[in-house]
Amino acid sequence: YYRIPYIQRQYGTFLFAKLNNWLELIKYHAEVISFLLPAQKFIITDDGTYGDRVAKHFNISNEKILFLKNGIDKEKKSLCKEECRKYLIEKLNLPPNAFLTITVSRLVKWKRVDRAINAFNMIKEKDAFLLIIGDGEEREHYESLKNNSNIIFLGALSNLEVQKYMVACDLFLSLYDLSNLGNPLLEAMNAGLPIITLNNGNTKSVYKNKNLILLPCSSEEDIVKNVYNNILLLKENVVLRSKIAKNAKLYAKEEILSWEDRISMEVKEILYWSNIN
Template sequence: MSILMGQAHDSDVSYSETRYALRDKLNIAHTVPILLTVSRLAGWKRVDRAISAMPDVLKSFPNCVLMIVGDGTERDKLQSLAKQLGIEKSVIFTGAVKQKDVWKYYAIADIFLSLYDLSNVGNPLIEAMRYGKAIITLDIGDTYKVIKNEFNGILLPVNKSDRIAATIVYLLSDEKLRKYLGCNAQEYAKQNFWSWNERMNAELAVVNKLRENWFHEAVVDTKVTSIEIS
């Protein structure tokens, strides 16, 4: 099992209830399709690809919303791009969000987008998998080792990034496929990645083992010293 982990939310709160409650808080109707990106807003994260896809997505789903979670040096540039494309009302920049609250945005999303220039394998992608999200990503770096095309996500060739909008429309039009991809992604994550609690428990076990070994060695050293003195 990999030591990479998603910050899975451990709560008694109903996932569906939270999904609708947060949508209400954000004044987003329960039926509005939500696309999600979660990352630091750096150039190589290529959030601009998601924004650039929106005009074509909106032709088929006029009420669709792109939610961009995170902050960074590219934020002003990305906001300007959304305005330039005339879609600023369909793009929500949340700014920085505390890690303990990020799970809420996965809860309300229909599709998770990860469109980096480098490998897409990282905590945001893994978190999306753990929450059973339908994922669209690019086949770059070692992403293919985690996302199996049309099984636990959609893996687009990096030279076909112009198909992002069409792929989003395709997935938004097929709820059954979204659920299929999401369920497989979630199962893959359970089998291959530790949750936050699982990782913490594993690390505590290692620390406790080291303490036990240290204590045992200290006792042995004390006995040896006593024998030598006598």
């Protein structure tokens, strides 16, 4: 009514796989409507859910789309791996030689933490541990799935605590049904962790020079088996683990924006439209 410029921000989308199913689009009508509103600009997070393709499906022109991955905190003082590991080992009373795998997410169905749990349920080595950081509606269900005492639920932690845990660990898992390119995976790269994730959504866009292990999306049984096999592979092969970790950290340094630079791009867009008004 007042002709004020309108900028819309999408953190990600559930619509990509539903675009050809009108019943599903009706179910997600609120999100569909959000792409149909007459915005001057759509700022869309590239979290692996193809938000740019969804926007184009609804005839939003390239000029109206600002499609960006999230950033990482490059300015924060580097954490010492030895100190973080000592802190974690003592806090959780783990053996000094423990092989530590970590997942970080809200505990909701589509984050599929059950895949990591089921893979670790198969691991018999007593020095291998799965640390699950996060809380949510599925926590009780996920805890009921574990039959391996080496699976540890840590609940929700502060960002700094999560960063300490990441630096201390040996492997990061991200096995979501979609949106594997969220902050946890980018932060794991920045922490120099080897990563096992799935080739779904737009995950392949950060795959460069073997900087992570990208698994095919096959049957649930095959996914869990592949995760299990690759955990053991990286546990035993220190050289491979170090190479993937080094490439992941290099990618984060060269390809992922700092949060300051990332947010400044959005601020610049907002100021542009404010000046037009």
